[in-house]
Amino acid sequence: MMPVRFKVNGESRELTLDPRTTLLDALREHLHLTGTKKGCDHGQCGACTVIAGGRRINACLSLALQHDGDAITTIEGLGTPDKLHPMQAAFVKHDGYQCGYCTPGQVCSAVAVLDEIARGVPSHVQADLLQRPQASNIEMRERMSGNICRCGAYSNIAEAMADVAGGRG
Amino acid sequence: MKPFTYERASSPVEAARIVANRPGARFLAGGTNLLDLMKIEVETPTHLVDVQDLGLDRIEETPEGGLRIGALVSNTDLAADERIRRDYAVLARAIVAGASGQLRNKASTAGNLLQRTRCPYFYDTNMACNKRSPGAGCAAIGGVTRQLGVIGVSDKCIATFPGDMPIAMRLLDAVVETVDGEGRRRSIPIAEFHRTWGDTPHVETALHPGELVTAVTLPAPLGGKHFYEKVRDRASYAFALVSVAAVIQPDGSGRVAFGGVASKPWRVEEAEALIPLGAAAVVARAFEGATPTDDNAFKLPLAMRALAFVLSQAKS
Numbered sequence: 001m002m003p004v005r006f007k008v009n010g011e012s013r014e015l016t017l018d019p020r021t022t023l024l025d026a027l028r029e030h031l032h033l034t035g036t037k038k039g040c041d042h043g044q045c046g047a048c049t050v051i052a053g054g055r056r057i058n059a060c061l062s063l064a065l066q067h068d069g070d071a072i073t074t075i076e077g078l079g080t081p082d083k084l085h086p087m088q089a090a091f092v093k094h095d096g097y098q099c100g101y102c103t104p105g106q107v108c109s110a111v112a113v114l115d116e117i118a119r120g121v122p123s124h125v126q127a128d129l130l131q132r133p134q135a136s137n138i139e140m141r142e143r144m145s146g147n148i149c150r151c152g153a154y155s156n157i158a159e160a161m162a163d164v165a166g167g168r169g
Numbered sequence: 170m171k172p173f174t175y176e177r178a179s180s181p182v183e184a185a186r187i188v189a190n191r192p193g194a195r196f197l198a199g200g201t202n203l204l205d206l207m208k209i210e211v212e213t214p215t216h217l218v219d220v221q222d223l224g225l226d227r228i229e230e231t232p233e234g235g236l237r238i239g240a241l242v243s244n245t246d247l248a249a250d251e252r253i254r255r256d257y258a259v260l261a262r263a264i265v266a267g268a269s270g271q272l273r274n275k276a277s278t279a280g281n282l283l284q285r286t287r288c289p290y291f292y293d294t295n296m297a298c299n300k301r302s303p304g305a306g307c308a309a310i311g312g313v314t315r316q317l318g319v320i321g322v323s324d325k326c327i328a329t330f331p332g333d334m335p336i337a338m339r340l341l342d343a344v345v346e347t348v349d350g351e352g353r354r355r356s357i358p359i360a361e362f363h364r365t366w367g368d369t370p371h372v373e374t375a376l377h378p379g380e381l382v383t384a385v386t387l388p389a390p391l392g393g394k395h396f397y398e399k400v401r402d403r404a405s406y407a408f409a410l411v412s413v414a415a416v417i418q419p420d421g422s423g424r425v426a427f428g429g430v431a432s433k434p435w436r437v438e439e440a441e442a443l444i445p446l447g448a449a450a451v452v453a454r455a456f457e458g459a460t461p462t463d464d465n466a467f468k469l470p471l472a473m474r475a476l477a478f479v480l481s482q483a484k485s
Contacts, residue, residue, distance in 0.1 A: 002175060018172075019172075019173055019174060019175040019217070020170045020172065020173070022204070041208065042205050042208065043201060043205060043269075043271070043272060046269065046271060049271055055243075055245070055274040055275075056270060056271050056274060057271050057274050057275045058201070058271045058272065058275070061200060061201045061204050061205060061272075061275065062200060062204070062275065063175070063197075063200060063204065063217075065175050065219070066197070066200060066219060066221065068177075109270070109271065112270070113270065116245075116270065119249070120249060121245055121248070121249045122248055122249060122254060122261055122265055123265055124262075124265045124266050124405065126265075129254040129255075129258055129261055129262070130254060130255060141405075142404075142405050143270050144270075145269055145270075145404075145405035145406040146268075146269025146270055146271045146272065146406055147269075
């Protein structure tokens with residue numbers, strides 16, 4: 001067992017964990033933050049997406065111990081039922097989900113994608129690598145390819161993201 | 170996952186010394202490939218040495234006019250670096266053609282070079298695999314081989330190297346820098362870094378046990394037009410069936426390397442002299458001696474067509 005300290009949604013947390021514990025299991029099983037979902041547990045579906053150190057990652061493919069000292073944001077830290085994050089509100093408005101299982105990961109990923117576009121992180125569909133990427137539909141679709149939605153809400157997710165990106169001006 | 174112990178190393182030499190001297194010890198960088206394989210017990214390390222605190226996360230300019238990329242620079246940070254986007258666009262293109270945004274944020278430069286094959290028989294511990302268990306045989310041979318290799322393979326293993334980034338690094342003549350537990354440094358040209366399988370498919374690179382990759386150095390920029398054309402079963406987030414990395418100069422000369430087809434990033438320098446003659450001539454030379462199966466023979470015409478597309482783009 002080993003100690004680990006990190007900030008989750010702004011709150012300092014300290015755990016003593018079996019080194020095998022993934023960040024995902026630390027969040028769900030030890031901190032009982034069950035908003036983050038376990039889908040494939042192999043980095044293929046994106047349901048476990050959280051934001052660690054400002055970057056979206058698959059929490060299932062990271063050991064909790066790798067995150068000692070990190071600041072982690074989960075869906076619970078983005079918004080609350082009474083005060084939705086603008087991306088959550090846009091998902092509701094645009095019907096960006098059906099069963100909802102992938103939604104926490106989709107929302108965390110979508111928030112991080114808009115930040116990546118703002119920071120100029122390039123993508124596969126960018127025509128010119130030296131131009132700033134745009135928050136266009138094709139960019140959203142490419143950048144969200146690590147989040148699978150079995151209900152197929154993709155087009156509405158892209159609409160929700162476009163709404164938030166547009167609102168940001 | 171099998172139990173293991175974990176520590177964070179405080180210097181590259183210390184990390185290398187621990188891994189060299191402790192049986193079952195492995196380096197841990199991003200972990201996106203290693204942890205995945207540990208979950209299915211294809212990888213069973215007993216001790217992990219986390220190398221994230223070693224200051225290997227910087228990109229520096231070299232006196233020769235190139236760039237020295239720290240082993241822990243993430244795929245995202247490398248592709249986003251303005252010097253990479255401007256002067257080594259083939260590398261930026263290759264990186265963003267691979268994996269997902271989440272994985273690129275975590276995956277490291279050295280880890281990407283060292284990633285294991287996605288051969289489904291390697292992943293399935295109920296199947297014979299000479300990589301997992303040397304001498305056990307290869308269930309892929311005679312099996313479902315559509316995604317597997319057509320060249321650089323052997324009668325012991327027909328797996329492919331799965332990466333995108335290293336295809337571009339091979340094209341650019343990158344050099345892999347390492348250090349061992351005694352502090353000895355090596356510079357390994359990337360052409361010699363990845364191996365063809367031969368009789369020892371479990372030996373995938375030129376690294377010695379416990380040798381740590383510290384950086385990848387790129388020579389001065391080549392100029393020319395840069396391309397990374399990746400053909401896959403879906404438009405994003407899939408491994409290559411075939412990929413083509415190319416830099417084409419205004420006079421029509423150039424370099425070309427292929428991914429998704431071989432045990433290693435596949436570049437045959439003699440074939441590059443044939444670029445002015447067209448894609449068919451280049452592919453015929455680059456894939457001389459290929460041993461495709463009925464299931465993956467399509468990769469040869471696909472490579473030719475992907476290269477023909479690149480060459481047509483280069484002219485426009």
